[in-house]
Every structure is written in structure tokens, then in C-alpha cells.
Amino acid sequence: MxxxxxxxxxxxxxxxxxxxxxxxxxxxxxxxxxxxxxxxxxxxxxxxxxxxxxxxxxxxxxxxxxxxxxxxxxxxxxxxxxxxxxxxxxxxxxxxxxxxxxxxxxxxxxxxxxxxxxxxxxxxxxxxxxxxxxxxxxxxxxxxxxxxxxxMEPLAVGLWAAKRGGAGPGDSVAILGAGPIGLLTMQSAIAAGATRAVVSDLEAGRLALAAKLGATDTIDASQTDAEASIMELTGGRGVDVAFECAGAVPTLQMALRVARNGGTVQIVGMPAEQHPQMPLYEMINRELDLRGLFRYANCYPPAISLVEAGRIDxxxxxxxxxxxxxxxxxxxxxxxxxxxxxxxxxxx
Ligand SMILES: [Zn+2]
Ligand SMILES: [Zn+2]
Structure with a gap:
């Protein structure tokens, strides 16, 4: 040696x-x-x-x-x-x-x-x-x-996010931010059964990749109002789970608006601000669950299996x-x- x-x-x-x-x-x-x-x-x-x-x-x-x-x-x-x-x-x-x-x-x-x-x-x-x-x-x-x-490391984060966010069979999810973690969170949510996965980002190349990897709808937030698009795509209802994957306060605030009544907002990215403005009354009245996330636990075995099985790319x-x-x-x-x-x- x-x-x-x-x-x-x-x-x-x-x-x-x-x-x-x-x-x-x-x-x-x-x-x-x-x-x-x-x-x-x-x-x-x-x-x-x-x-x-x-x-x-x-x-x-x-x-x-x-x-x-x-x-x-x-x-x-x-x-x-x-x-x-x-x-x-x-x-x-x-x-x-x-x-x-x-x-x-x-x-x-x-x-x-x-x-x-x-x-x-x-x-x-x-x-x-x-x-x-x-x-x-x-x-x-x-x-x-x-x-x-x-x-497997970033995939473990994505799997943990999908699990913490409670994405399940037939759910609609929004992924705000299509970087590596966003793309892996999206694939994890789909593997967990989500049937509608709306992805927004500012980069066309990342959105094209999201579409290739299973996104049902992609939104170029540099060109379109992402919030309005998500609401329109869901018939005004909002999504079951909104994942904040951009690590930004505006997308976290948007996630709180595009989650359906009784839905979940799963924080995945780390916003730069520690005390952002939050619509507390709306969170209370619409029974939103806002969930944190710290790394992951017990995600390597499923991550390896899902890639081996061809379910996640x-x-x-x-x-x-x-x-x-x-x-x-x-x-x-x-x-x-x-x-x-x-x-x-x-x-x-
Ligand atoms: Zn990392
Ligand atoms: Zn310990």
C-alpha cells in the first residue's frame, strides 16, 4: 500500500x-x-x-x-x-x-x-x-x-424527500427547481406512484432532461408564471405535494401557494434566509404540512435497487x-x- x-x-x-x-x-x-x-x-x-x-x-x-x-x-x-x-x-x-x-x-x-x-x-x-x-x-x-x-448519495436525498413529503400512488407533485436533487426527487416521487409531476426551472436544458426522465409537464419559469401554470394544470386545485428544490425563498413561498388544501410542502433545498416571510394564516386555514429534511436514513439499499431495476435513471x-x-x-x-x-x- x-x-x-x-x-x-x-x-x-x-x-x-x-x-x-x-x-x-x-x-x-x-x-x-x-x-x-x-x-x-x-x-x-x-x-x-x-x-x-x-x-x-x-x-x-x-x-x-x-x-x-x-x-x-x-x-x-x-x-x-x-x-x-x-x-x-x-x-x-x-x-x-x-x-x-x-x-x-x-x-x-x-x-x-x-x-x-x-x-x-x-x-x-x-x-x-x-x-x-x-x-x-x-x-x-x-x-x-x-x-x-x-x-446514490443525491438519490438518497431525493428518495428521502419523496418519502418525507408523502408522495404516493396517483398523487400530483410539483418540483420547483430541476437541479440534480430536483430531478432525483421527481424520479423518486414517480417511483413512489405519483402520476403527475410538474417541474419548473429557469434553464431549458434542465427542463428537457426532466421531461426525458418522466416529468409530465415542464414550466420554464424564466418565460412563464410558474405558479399560474401549476394552478391551471391542476384545474385550480394545486398539487398534493410541492417540493422546494431550488433552495430559494420565493420558490418556498410559491410551494406554499401551489400545494392543495390539506397538502404538503416538502423543503428539500436550503434557502439562504433563515427567517423568510411565511403566509401563516393560509398555512393554518388550508391545513398545509410544511416539512423539513435533513440528509436521509436507510435510503442506500432502495436507491441501489431502484437504479438496478431501471426505475430511476x-x-x-x-x-x-x-x-x-x-x-x-x-x-x-x-x-x-x-x-x-x-x-x-x-x-x-
Ligand atoms: Zn451532496
Ligand atoms: Zn446516534
Missing amino acids: PTTMKAAVLYGIHDMRVEDVPVPQVTSERDVLVRVRSVGVCGSDVHFFERGIIGKYPLRAPTIMGHEAAGDVVEVLDEACGLQPGDRVAIEPGYTCRRCEFCRSGQYNMCRDVVFLAAPPIHGAFAEYVAWPSDFLFKLPDTLSLDEGAM VASLVTHHFALAETPGAMTFVHERRDGVVKAIINP
């Missing part, structure tokens, strides 16, 4: 360096060493690169970014863990204490002791190797590529590939949404 590896380390705003760092050690019996092959560039990586802080996590020390990863198992300490060298795995990027009430009840995304890739001070996966506990690694079937394996979202050495440029590429990028993948 080599003792050093290449990694893309974020030092500060717009300062990411690809340099040699030590290969992580497998120390605990639980740990497995994974040779990383595919890592998606997430909005949160780009946010760190642009701002140096995300939510309550500031970048205090140089940190390796990247958390949407898949690779090959190269070293296993516990032979009974069910994995062996050569296995291809998707990495679930947050492992938890496994002991608290939330971990025990299966709601482990609420665990206070989560260790998450690329959430400083924890190093991420824009690197050649990651050491990670075996119970947060998921073996990929031969039919899934490692790029698809990396996409993640491959079509992957529009660009970069080598590890090109990671800093990939941050800017994605931030500026160059060349119609939807999901860029780093292949270390």
Missing part, C-alpha cells in the same frame, strides 16, 4: 490545492479502505469553495471536500463484515453513533454524533482513498457503474467528468453552470 495519496484540499475561499497527503489508516475493526473512483461535485462542495462556510460549519483548517463517492474495497480488517477486497461500493457519507435513541429507532439522520465526509474537520472523498466503516458501505451490483454508485444526470487534478477548476465550472452542467463527477 502507498503511504501518500493525491487529494483536493480546500484551504480557503477559491483556494483548493491538489497535493500529497497521508493515506487514511484503517484502525478500527469496522474500517474498510476504499480506493475512490467516482465522486460527484455537490452544491455544498461548491458553496464551501465560494464562501468557506456552510450553515454552522465553517472551514477552520484545510479540508478535503467531496461526499458523493463510490470506489473499490482494497483493505478489510474484519472478515465477517460482508465486504472483501475487490468489491465495488457506494459510500454513505455520514456514519452515526449507533447507540442513541435516533440511531436505535432508525431515524439515524437525527443522531447528534454524526461523522460526515467533507463536513470540517472530517476529510472528504476528493482523494484516492477513504477509510470508512463497513456498515455505511453498500455493495454495488455489477450492472451499476461506479459513477452511478456516486449518484441517475446516469443521464452525469454530464461532465474531471480528473482529480482538475477538481479546483471543476468547482468553478459547476458554480458558473458552464456548458449545461447538471452533475460533474471527479474520477480520482
Whole structure:
């Protein structure tokens, strides 16, 4: 085994360096060493690169970014863990204490002791190797590529959103924002039985992709009044579940208006404002359920099954590939949404 590896380390705003760092050690019996092959560039990586802080996590020390990863198992300490060298795995990027009430009840995304890739001070996966506990690694079937394996992370978010939002058979849903998470939330809602999926976005290319992936109606919000269109498409009723996937206050407010009486608004994106204006009386009188979302729990197995079964297409979202050495440029590429990028993948 080599003792050093290449990694893309974020030092500060717009300062990411690809340099040699030590290969992580497998120390605990639980740990497995994974040779990383595919890592998606997430909005949160780009946010760190642009701002140096995300939510309550500031970048205090140089940190390796990247958390949407898949690779090959190269070293296993516990032979009974069910994995062996050569296995291809998707990495679930947050492992938890496994002991608290939330971990025990299966709601482990609420665990206070989560260790998450690329959430400083924890190093991420824009690197050649990651050491990670075996119970947060998921073996990929031969039919899934490692790029698809990396996409299990954003798909887990989409599946959790569809589940939290309660999208079910015959439901109508609106997806506000057709970025990677919006497109995966849409496909998850359809897989859960939604029969009408209205998608709005400002980019024609993303809407075309949404239509290809199963959207029944697409709305170019740069050209049309999205709220009026959704109401018209639903005969003035509104949708059963409105998903806010743009991470913006105006779309959250719109979601609250286009949800039907007694419907649900599922927040998926993270709006930049913490105290937006909310139509409280309308929410009360129309019995709207506004639901939060934090990552996901128990979503990797269904994510893998749904892609294996051909029910969800993640491959079509992957529009660009970069080598590890090109990671800093990939941050800017994605931030500026160059060349119609939807999901860029780093292949270390
Ligand atoms: Zn992500
Ligand atoms: Zn816990």
C-alpha cells in the first residue's frame, strides 16, 4: 500500500490545492479502505469553495471536500463484515453513533454524533482513498457503474424527500427547481406512484432532461408564471405535494401557494434566509404540512435497487467528468453552470 495519496484540499475561499497527503489508516475493526473512483461535485462542495462556510460549519483548517463517492474495497480488517477486497461500493457519507435513541429507532439522520465526509474537520472523498466503516458501505451490483454508485448519495436525498413529503400512488407533485436533487426527487416521487409531476426551472436544458426522465409537464419559469401554470394544470386545485428544490425563498413561498388544501410542502433545498416571510394564516386555514429534511436514513439499499431495476435513471444526470487534478477548476465550472452542467463527477 502507498503511504501518500493525491487529494483536493480546500484551504480557503477559491483556494483548493491538489497535493500529497497521508493515506487514511484503517484502525478500527469496522474500517474498510476504499480506493475512490467516482465522486460527484455537490452544491455544498461548491458553496464551501465560494464562501468557506456552510450553515454552522465553517472551514477552520484545510479540508478535503467531496461526499458523493463510490470506489473499490482494497483493505478489510474484519472478515465477517460482508465486504472483501475487490468489491465495488457506494459510500454513505455520514456514519452515526449507533447507540442513541435516533440511531436505535432508525431515524439515524437525527443522531447528534454524526461523522460526515467533507463536513470540517472530517476529510472528504476528493482523494484516492477513504477509510470508512463497513456498515455505511453498500455493495454495488455489477450492472451499476461506479459513477452511478456516486449518484446514490443525491438519490438518497431525493428518495428521502419523496418519502418525507408523502408522495404516493396517483398523487400530483410539483418540483420547483430541476437541479440534480430536483430531478432525483421527481424520479423518486414517480417511483413512489405519483402520476403527475410538474417541474419548473429557469434553464431549458434542465427542463428537457426532466421531461426525458418522466416529468409530465415542464414550466420554464424564466418565460412563464410558474405558479399560474401549476394552478391551471391542476384545474385550480394545486398539487398534493410541492417540493422546494431550488433552495430559494420565493420558490418556498410559491410551494406554499401551489400545494392543495390539506397538502404538503416538502423543503428539500436550503434557502439562504433563515427567517423568510411565511403566509401563516393560509398555512393554518388550508391545513398545509410544511416539512423539513435533513440528509436521509436507510435510503442506500432502495436507491441501489431502484437504479438496478431501471426505475430511476441517475446516469443521464452525469454530464461532465474531471480528473482529480482538475477538481479546483471543476468547482468553478459547476458554480458558473458552464456548458449545461447538471452533475460533474471527479474520477480520482
Ligand atoms: Zn451532496
Ligand atoms: Zn446516534
